[in-house]
Amino acid sequence: xxxxxxxxxxxxxxxxxxxxxxxxxxxxxxxxxxxxxxxxxxxxxxxxxxxxxxxxxxxxxxxxxxxxxxxxxxxxxxxxxxxxxxxxxxxxx
Amino acid sequence: xxxxxxxxxxxxxxxxxxxxxxxxxxxxxxxxxxxxxxxxxxxxxxxxxxxxxxxxxxxxxxxxxxxxxxxxxxxxxxxxxxxxxxxxxxxxxxxxxxxxxxxxxxxxxxxxxxxxxxxxxxxxxxxxxxxxxxxxxxxxxxxxxxxxxxxxxxxxxxxxxxxxxxxxxxxxxxxxxxxxxxxxxxxxxxxxxxxxxxxxxxxxxxxxxxxxxxxxxxxxxxxxxxxxxxxxxxxxxxxxxxxxxxxxxxxxxxxxxxxxxxxxxxxxxxxxxxxxxxxxxxxxxxxxxxxxxxxxxxxxxxxxxxxxxxxxxxxxxxxxxxxxxxxxxxxxxxxxxxxxxxxxxxxxxxxxxxxxxxxxxxxxxxxxxxxxxxxxxxxxxxxxxxxxxxxxxxxxxxxxxxxxxxxxxxxxxxxxxxxxxxxxxxxxxxxxxxxxxxxxxxxxxxxxxxxxxxxxxxxxxxxxxxxxxxxxxxxxxxxxxxxxxxxxxxxxxxxxxxxxxxxxxxxxxxxxxxxxxxxxxxxxxxxxxxxxxxxxxxxxxxxxxxxxxxxxxxxxx
Numbered sequence: 001x002x003x004x005x006x007x008x009x010x011x012x013x014x015x016x017x018x019x020x021x022x023x024x025x026x027x028x029x030x031x032x033x034x035x036x037x038x039x040x041x042x043x044x045x046x047x048x049x050x051x052x053x054x055x056x057x058x059x060x061x062x063x064x065x066x067x068x069x070x071x072x073x074x075x076x077x078x079x080x081x082x083x084x085x086x087x088x089x090x091x092x093x
Numbered sequence: 094x095x096x097x098x099x100x101x102x103x104x105x106x107x108x109x110x111x112x113x114x115x116x117x118x119x120x121x122x123x124x125x126x127x128x129x130x131x132x133x134x135x136x137x138x139x140x141x142x143x144x145x146x147x148x149x150x151x152x153x154x155x156x157x158x159x160x161x162x163x164x165x166x167x168x169x170x171x172x173x174x175x176x177x178x179x180x181x182x183x184x185x186x187x188x189x190x191x192x193x194x195x196x197x198x199x200x201x202x203x204x205x206x207x208x209x210x211x212x213x214x215x216x217x218x219x220x221x222x223x224x225x226x227x228x229x230x231x232x233x234x235x236x237x238x239x240x241x242x243x244x245x246x247x248x249x250x251x252x253x254x255x256x257x258x259x260x261x262x263x264x265x266x267x268x269x270x271x272x273x274x275x276x277x278x279x280x281x282x283x284x285x286x287x288x289x290x291x292x293x294x295x296x297x298x299x300x301x302x303x304x305x306x307x308x309x310x311x312x313x314x315x316x317x318x319x320x321x322x323x324x325x326x327x328x329x330x331x332x333x334x335x336x337x338x339x340x341x342x343x344x345x346x347x348x349x350x351x352x353x354x355x356x357x358x359x360x361x362x363x364x365x366x367x368x369x370x371x372x373x374x375x376x377x378x379x380x381x382x383x384x385x386x387x388x389x390x391x392x393x394x395x396x397x398x399x400x401x402x403x404x405x406x407x408x409x410x411x412x413x414x415x416x417x418x419x420x421x422x423x424x425x426x427x428x429x430x431x432x433x434x435x436x437x438x439x440x441x442x443x444x445x446x447x448x449x450x451x452x453x454x455x456x457x458x459x460x461x462x463x464x465x466x467x468x469x470x471x472x473x474x475x476x477x478x479x480x481x482x483x484x485x486x487x488x489x490x491x492x493x494x495x496x497x498x499x500x501x502x503x504x505x506x507x508x509x510x511x512x513x514x515x516x517x518x519x520x521x522x523x524x525x526x527x528x529x530x531x532x533x534x535x536x537x538x539x540x541x542x543x544x545x546x547x548x549x550x551x552x553x554x555x556x557x558x559x560x561x562x563x564x565x566x567x568x569x570x571x572x573x574x575x576x577x578x579x580x581x582x583x584x585x586x587x588x589x590x591x592x593x594x595x596x597x598x599x600x601x602x603x604x605x606x607x608x609x610x611x612x613x614x615x616x617x618x619x620x621x622x623x624x625x626x627x628x629x630x631x632x633x634x635x636x637x638x639x640x641x642x643x644x645x646x647x648x649x650x
Contacts, residue, residue, distance in 0.1 A: 014208065014218075014219070014220045014222070015208060015209070015212060015218070015220075018209070018212065019212060022212050022213055026213055056395075058395065059392075059395075059396055062391055062392035062396075063392050065392070066390070066392055067217075068216070068217040068237060
């Protein structure tokens with residue numbers, strides 16, 4: 001299994017997030033974690049998602065890049081702050 | 094001006110001459126505006142045919158096809174045609190009416206989330222939420238549909254937006270970006286592999302025709318003298334009668350083409366995507382070959398087969414840059430062309446019944462170089478690919494990716510409207526024709542001289558063939574022996590028709606069909622057990638082609 005995290009920027013437009021999640025599912029990547037926030041200027045959605053699959057990360061990255069409203073796709077180290085928040089939540093439970 | 098009136102003006106502004114569609118409640122403002130437009134509207138009898146006709150028009154004419162339907166069932170009926178365009182990268186704009194914005198999300202009459210339904214099968218889509226964004230949406234839809242790797246774009250237009258009166262101005266911002274040239278480094282690396290290769294093969298796909306790279310491709314082949322195998326959509330990139338053309342590869346490809354690919358040391362893939370019907374078992378495909386992959390869509394490179402050298406970008410530039418003489422491949426090319434002669438098609442089949450491959454060969458010889466063939470899906474589709482000669486890919490309209498039965502008749506309608514004086518032939522089967530049979534009425538209404546060759550084996554032939562070969566002859570739901578009388582059906586819709594039952598009558602039947610000035614249907618009876626040969630079985634490597642005589646021997650044992 002290949003597990004990795006993507007940092008995406010997508011224009012705030014009809015169905016923007018659904019499109020990204022749809023491509024992820026159709027290309028057979030499992031979603032493990034997702035955060036999405038509106039950018040400060042309100043025009044974009046910044047998405048971080050961690051996925052896993054048997055397939056190479058580029059097979060997903062290249063498909064997401066093709067989406068008309070996506071302006072940035074990067075494979076990143078998972079956001080540590082987000083990871084800590086998750087860890088804190090699971091301890092709290 | 095109302096939004097609907099602006100939409101129609103904007104379509105005119107984009108150069109749209111024909112729209113295929115079907116009216117209904119939510120799209121009525123647009124149909125009202127169409128009355129005052131010079132755009133020709135073709136009223137089909139089922140929305141699926143509107144989308145498929147727009148697809149056929151786009152493939153034949155090289156323009157963006159436009160289809161239109163109302164909300165709800167009108168919109169869902171378009172979906173198969175949109176998916177068909179998506180899978181074969183055909184430029185299309187589909188316009189759907191939608192219930193008024195105040196009713197959206199309330200399960201209103203004829204409300205359906207067509208935006209959501211089509212997400213997986215569009216290149217992009219728009220929901221017009223305000224009248225102000227209409228100009229940009231229309232402009233962007235056409236730009237996206239035709240740019241880069243083309244595809245379908247949906248515009249969902251709520252009825253209140255269509256009725257909104259406002260000042261509209263055309264969106265003139267010309268954002269159509271040039272496709273990037275491939276990197277110099279990739280060209281240098283590709284040329285090194287080409288010069289080192291003794292047994293290279295070019296694997297030609299649909300991207301060559303769709304990327305308007307025919308001239309560059311042919312110059313590339315004439316100069317490098319590399320043998321060419323084609324995908325279903327790549328047929329005609331090099332004329333199929335060309336000395337270096339080895340025929341179609343894959344499941345129903347030629348022995349020569351598949352053997353060349355399986356034994357080559359370098360595979361140069363041009364605008365193709367390693368589809369499973371072309372490659373057979375992927376891990377046994379071209380096992381000794383390094384791969385150079387030329388494509389405009391970098392998501393296709395490395396998707397299924399690693400490319401040693403990806404060449405991403407404009408095919409025309411890439412091919413031009415790779416057009417150099419190669420000194421060392423003559424023996425290999427002679428081997429390939431000699432194999433072509435050894436494995437040439439044999440049209441002397443036993444029996445007195447019509448032999449479909451022979452029929453198509455004769456039809457091709459007589460229909461002329463400007464004819465266009467639109468086929469449906471199944472055995473007849475493969476026979477067309479195998480036995481018709483194509484001088485350019487846009488002569489051959491075939492549903493490759495989606496494999497849509499019912500594509501042929503609407504696609505032929507689209508092609509005939511694009512080229513009113515061309516000989517347009519729909520080759521169909523008794524299964525497929527019933528999927529959009531209602532469009533015979535459209536042929537009549539517009540008096541389109543489409544010629545229909547309907548091969549009738551009283552079965553779902555391709556499925557029957559698979560059940561015979563791979564399911565121990567356990568025939569399940571493939572019998573169509575209760576077909577209607579197709580001649581009478583056609584005649585009842587005003588299309589003259591005649592039946593062909595004997596091989597001796599084929600020649601006069603083709604004459605009669607081609608001489609008819611209007612539409613005509615030839616109902617051609619063929620043997621129920623006629624199969625498409627050769628065939629690569631499911632999950633098998635392209636090295637393991639089954640031939641008719643081999644299977645016959647096996648059965649005899």
